[in-house]
Amino acid sequence: MSWKEVCPYNPKLNIDVEDLYIYDTTLRDGEQTPGVCFNLEEKLNIARKLDELGIKQIELGFPAVSDREREIIKKIAEEDLNADLLVLSRALKEDIDKALYCDVDGIITFIATSPLHLKYKLHKTINEVEEMGMKAIEYAKDHDLFVAFSAEDATRTPLEDLIRIHKNAESYGADRVHIADTTGSSTPQSMYYLCSELKKNLKKAHIGVHCHNDFGFAVINSIYGVMGGARAISTTVNGLGERAGNAPLEEVVMALMVLYDLDLKLNISLLKELSKMVEEYSKVSLPVNKAIVGDRVFYHESGIHVDGVLEHPLTYEPFLPEKIGHNRGIVFGKHSGCSAVDRKLRNMGIEVSKEDLLKIVKKIKDTKEKGEDIEEEVFKKIVKEVIKENK
Ligand code: MN
Numbered sequence: 001m002s003w004k005e006v007c008p009y010n011p012k013l014n015i016d017v018e019d020l021y022i023y024d025t026t027l028r029d030g031e032q033t034p035g036v037c038f039n040l041e042e043k044l045n046i047a048r049k050l051d052e053l054g055i056k057q058i059e060l061g062f063p064a065v066s067d068r069e070r071e072i073i074k075k076i077a078e079e080d081l082n083a084d085l086l087v088l089s090r091a092l093k094e095d096i097d098k099a100l101y102c103d104v105d106g107i108i109t110f111i112a113t114s115p116l117h118l119k120y121k122l123h124k125t126i127n128e129v130e131e132m133g134m135k136a137i138e139y140a141k142d143h144d145l146f147v148a149f150s151a152e153d154a155t156r157t158p159l160e161d162l163i164r165i166h167k168n169a170e171s172y173g174a175d176r177v178h179i180a181d182t183t184g185s186s187t188p189q190s191m192y193y194l195c196s197e198l199k200k201n202l203k204k205a206h207i208g209v210h211c212h213n214d215f216g217f218a219v220i221n222s223i224y225g226v227m228g229g230a231r232a233i234s235t236t237v238n239g240l241g242e243r244a245g246n247a248p249l250e251e252v253v254m255a256l257m258v259l260y261d262l263d264l265k266l267n268i269s270l271l272k273e274l275s276k277m278v279e280e281y282s283k284v285s286l287p288v289n290k291a292i293v294g295d296r297v298f299y300h301e302s303g304i305h306v307d308g309v310l311e312h313p314l315t316y317e318p319f320l321p322e323k324i325g326h327n328r329g330i331v332f333g334k335h336s337g338c339s340a341v342d343r344k345l346r347n348m349g350i351e352v353s354k355e356d357l358l359k360i361v362k363k364i365k366d367t368k369e370k371g372e373d374i375e376e377e378v379f380k381k382i383v384k385e386v387i388k389e390n391k
Contacts, residue, residue, distance in 0.1 A: 001312075004258045004319035013226060013260045020264070021232040023057035023148075023208065024050050024249055026278060028088050030240035031061065033284060040072045042281040044079070046237070049274045051081040054266040055249075057232075059108060062088040063098035073102040084146060091129075091136035099145070106146025108178065109136045113161055114153035130165050134172045141173035148208060148232075150178035155186040155194065162194070163201050170205040176232055177205055181221060184214030184244060188224035195228030208232030211247050213239055218247035219255055237278040238286055238293070250275055250292040250324070258319050272325040292324065299329040303337015306330055310343065332364050332374035350383065359386045 027043055030036070038046070043060070050058050060077070063070045077085050084105040089095035091111040099107045111122075111133045118124055124132075133149060140147045149169040154162055166177040179194055186194070195207055209225035211218040211234065222233045239248035250271050256262045275293035279286055288296040298321040300306045308315035313328065321328050330340055341361050345352060352360065363382045364374055372378060 001314075003323050005314040006259055006261075006318060010259050010261075013223075013256070013262060015226065015231070015262070017262055017264055019206075019231050020226070020262075021056050021206070021208070022235055022249070022252065022264075023059060023086065023232055024055050024235050024237070025059040025210075025246065026050070026236040026238075026240060026249070028059040028061050029210075029234070029242060029246050030236035030238075030278070030282070032242050033240045033245065033282065036240065036282045036284065038281055040075060043072055044076055046274075046278060046281065047076050047079070047081060047083075049270060049277060050237075051083045052267060053270050053274060054264075055083055057084045057086055057106075059086045059088065059234075060102075060104065063102050064090065064095045070098060070102060073104065077103050086146070086148070089136070089140075091132045093136070093139055096136060096140050096143070096145075099140075100143055104145075106148065106175075107140055108148040108150050109133070109140060110150035110152045110178075110180070111136075112152035112182075113165060114156040115158075116156060117153050126161055126165075130168065133165065134168060137169055137172040137174050147174050148176040148178055149174040150180050150208075150210065152180050153182040154179040155181040155190065156183070159194070159197060163198060166198055166205075167201050170202055174205055176208050177202070178208040178210050178232075178234075179225065179230070180210040181212055181218075182210075184212030184218060184221075186211075186221055187217065188220045191221040192224040192228040195225045195230045199229030206231045208234065210234035212242065213244040213246060213248075216244075218245070219251045222247045222252055223255060223260070238275055238282070238284065238290070240278065240282055240284060248291070254292050254319070254324070268323060269325045293326065296329065296331075297321075298326055299331050301331040301333045302335035303340060306340040307337060310340070332379060333368040334365050336361060336364050336374075344379070345383065348383075352383075352387070356386050356390065359389075 031038055060073045061069050086106045087099045087104050089099050089107045089109045091109050111129050137147050137149055169177050198207055207230040209222050209230045211221040235249035235252050236246040237249050239245040257264055272293055288294050300309050305316045338357055338361055342357055
């Protein structure tokens with residue numbers, strides 16, 4: 001049995017997975033979620049787990065934030081991790097010096113390019129900003145860092161500025177240029193358009209996309225970015241990040257692997273565990289129906305679904321939960337059907353008549369409709385009552 005079954009009309013992504021980079025920023029943008037602050041042990045555990053998963057690049061933090069942040073990053077950089085370790089730097093020499101102090105493999109250096117940010121935040125012209133960006137790239141490349149140059153608020157920046165600046169960034173040695181959808185205000189079509197226009201103008205620098213989830217588009221925008229020629233996707237575990245967060249790692253990974261059939265060569269059996277770890281450390285709890293990793297996304301109650309799943313899980317699941325270290329559950333309630341109840345009874349070593357089975361199912365529905373959850377004890381009580389009635 002295959003572990004997944006999807007819509008046969010899904011398009012193929014004709015890309016070489018060797019060239020595709022997922023760079024996870026749980027430890028930087030994820031930590032910028034209001035109220036979240038990871039300590040050394042937590043950052044270290046998350047970094048190790050991301051590494052075990054097989055993520056190629058991990059953004060560890062923003063060294064300019066504090067002395068403590070710098071020490072934490074430096075400590076993690078001393079670990080023997082396979083992933084390339086990156087940090088965020090403004091387009092300032094002092095920030096890059098702090099990255100160098102941390103002894104990481106590379107930086108993501110950013111500066112805003114949209115008219116809104118230029119006028120109200122930076123109080124600079126586009127030319128001044130461009131010059132700062134290029135100086136930062138030059139300085140970082142002189143120190144042998146991997147350099148991703150990120151145009152902050154790129155999706156609200158005039159195309160001619162974006163193309164000129166990114167071409168220039170490439171000529172200064174940037175290994176990658178990022179389109180940051182800082183306010184999550186692009187659509188899949190615009191992300192596709194921006195990436196493909198940019199790709200036409202670059203010789204060898206890769207394009208990365210950093211998508212925010214303000215409209216719930218972060219995952220699909222990232223995938224359309226890849227369709228348009230991007231080869232790096234920014235993610236965070238559980239979709240943590242500023243405001244509505246970033247593209248959730250688990251959703252990007254599973255969409256690419258299941259829906260688009262790409263073999264990312266990741267140890268996805270760790271996904272549920274990683275999500276739980278980040279949920280605990282961040283204290284940002286997930287809804288039980290959060291895509292991919294929510295506690296109850298593989299739970300079934302209605303009779304028709306339970307019957308189907310018990311015969312073949314893929315009737316009502318797109319992939320097998322155990323592949324990501326998750327589990328399936330059967331819940332009893334208003335929508336329960338006879339065969340799920342019968343199967344549970346048989347598992348408990350109890351055989352009942354057709355008539356009693358119907359009575360038990362009716363009682364389960366009544367109990368739930370009166371507001372009581374059908375926990376194990378409640379289930380047993382109902383069964384006992386029905387059997388007793390017959391004596
Ligand atoms: Mn961001």
